[in-house]
Amino acid sequence: MERIMSVAEQERDPYPTIEWLESTIEDLRELIANRADGFIRNIVRELRPADIAHVLRHLSREERLYLFSLLDPETASDVLAELDEPIQEELIREMDSERLSQVIDEMESDDATDVVAKLPSDVAEEILESIDREDSAEVRELLSHAEDTAGGIMAKEFVxxxxxxxxxxxxxxxxxxxxxxxxxxxxxxxxxxxxxxxxxxxxxxxxxxxxxxxxxxxxxxxxxxxxxxxxxxxxxxxxxxxxxxxxxxxxxxxxxxxxxIDDVMDVIEEEASEDAQMIAGITTGLDFSETSPLKVSRARLPWLIVSFTGEIISGQLMSMFHTTLTRVLYIVFFVPLIMAIGGNVGNQSAIMVIRGLDTGEVDVLEMGKRLRSELLVSLILASVLATAIFMISWLWFH
Structure with missing residues (x-):
């Protein structure tokens, strides 16, 4: 307990190291188990909202709910805005209407709108009726805009x-x-x-x-x-x-x-995640912090089925040449090589095109030009690799 007290009283660093945060998480786990609310508040008081959000991500559900319940409404509002969507929704579900109203009342209008949008319509209406009238009007206006538009990410607070x-x-x-x-x-x-x-x-x-x-x-x-x-x-x-x-x-x-700019950073992160999911063949919209096996499986299965179907067709095509493969057995040795190279070339092209579309370097209107370029690149790569395979196979079998 003395070591924990010293952590709460130490001078604040410009930013906490990962090691320090891990140590703090262990201290908070011990304090939560002992229900030492005073010591918990002393430690949390020295943390920035983003640091508290980091701590909450690494606690169990019960520990997370208990720690969040000790935060004052202003701090809780800042922390809630920093959290990933699944954890955010978990905390929102566990708050009663009075506590939730206090937290939302302290939030920036864009963050408050994000929270209210996740609530059932009857609960959302109850919350909007209980918070400040001006804040309620701002949130209602923002809710009228699609979430992936400028109106959906803007804030009503400006000078x-x-x-x-x-x-x-x-x-x-x-x-x-x-x-x-x-x-x-x-x-x-x-x-x-x-x-x-x-x-x-x-x-x-x-x-x-x-x-x-x-x-x-x-x-x-x-x-x-x-x-x-x-x-x-x-x-x-x-x-x-x-x-x-x-x-x-x-x-x-x-x-x-x-x-x-902080709102745009969130957009950039969201779009980058969608691009990564597209490249990996995962249904977009899956949060990387999602832990539900059913949701993760449902997001990953569609493209695996497409890949599975493609491989079945490839196998069927190969079976049509079983006589040739039987006579010239060494051709089989190169099948994994050809399939692996084909997959890698496809992944490279997909990544470059998706990233180019994201940055604006690839124009949809000039897709024909890009396609011709990719075909030329494929021809060059195929020539180089075919020559290499020919030389290796000649040395191997002669």
């Missing part, structure tokens, strides 16, 4: 100032709003009707003369999206223009939300 304000007035307004907005990268400039007219990096605003008007320092060449834009396109814009945030506007160009 917008009238273009006619002075720099000093704009900074005063930002100070009042800062408590409700976690990260402020850019300040959006709007007109009297709320139309987006420009953007000012926070640094430029702080360095400008206090009496200058916002419209004189704002950049009017703004990259923005509408709510129906696909999240992959949003990620592409972030990469192309090195953005840290992007405004979302309605059909009249009124500012309605913003998307930040």
């Amino acid at each position: 917008a100032v009238n273009k006619d304000l002075t720099v000093d007035q704009a900074i005063q307004k930002i100070r009042h709003m800062a408590k409700e907005i976690e990260d402020i990268y850019n300040v959006f400039a709007v007109d009297d009707e709320g139309h987006l007219v420009g953007v000012v990096p926070l640094q430029d605003l702080l360095l400008a003369r206090p009496g200058m008007k916002v419209q004189h320092i704002m950049d009017t060449d703004v990259v923005y999206v509408t709510p129906d834009v696909d999240q992959e396109e949003v990620a592409r814009l972030f990469k192309m223009y090195d953005l840290v945030s992007i405004p979302v506007v309605d059909e009249d160009k009124r500012l309605i939300g913003r998307i930040t």
